[in-house]
Amino acid sequence: xxxxxxxxxxxxxxxxxxxxxxxxxxxxxxxxxxxxxxxxxxxxxxxxxxxxxxxxxxxxxxxxxxxxxxxxxxxxxxxxxxxxxxxxxxxxxxxxxxxxxxxxxxxxxxxxxxxxxxxxxxxxxxxxxxxxxxxxxxxxxxxx
Numbered sequence: 001x002x003x004x005x006x007x008x009x010x011x012x013x014x015x016x017x018x019x020x021x022x023x024x025x026x027x028x029x030x031x032x033x034x035x036x037x038x039x040x041x042x043x044x045x046x047x048x049x050x051x052x053x054x055x056x057x058x059x060x061x062x063x064x065x066x067x068x069x070x071x072x073x074x075x076x077x078x079x080x081x082x083x084x085x086x087x088x089x090x091x092x093x094x095x096x097x098x099x100x101x102x103x104x105x106x107x108x109x110x111x112x113x114x115x116x117x118x119x120x121x122x123x124x125x126x127x128x129x130x131x132x133x134x135x136x137x138x139x140x141x142x143x144x
Contacts, residue, residue, distance in 0.1 A: 015068040019061055020075045024085055024104055026057050031094040031108040032141050038095075079103065114140035 033050045036042045042050065065072045077085040087102040094108055101109075116138050123131040138144060 015064065016070050016074065017077075019064055019068075019070065020077055020085065022057075023061055023075045024107075026054065026061065027086060027104055028107055028111070030054050031092075031104070032111065034094045035112060035141070110139060111141040114138065114142065 029050075033042070033047070033054065037047055061075075062072055064070075065075070073089075075086070079085065083100055083102050085103045087098070087104060092098065092102065092105055094112075098105065117135065118137075119135050121131075121133045121135060122129045123133075
């Protein structure tokens, strides 16, 4: 069962979930910027642009939290045995491992090494297959 780390404001439940996903993506992009900075892949100009964009996105998330009366510390999801979506603040640095990694950490590692997902999905209703999808996904932070 998926539950939030703290009870969500009933009016802001959907907003809280969406902001949590945005925060996951923001932290994931931040981790990729850090990795590229440490590998000296980014120029000073690119690094400045990335840092400014990440800061603006963080400010927008905080502003939306204020509008919807959401505590930014509540932007996380506990996935039970799988752990939390986001690591506790200040506990994760790209490339370092932890004993109980969050989903963000696992996604960051997968992006760093790359993964290929291949499969078939059948969606149906009343024992009728109505949609059939063949999936082939390459997920990586490196150019292909």
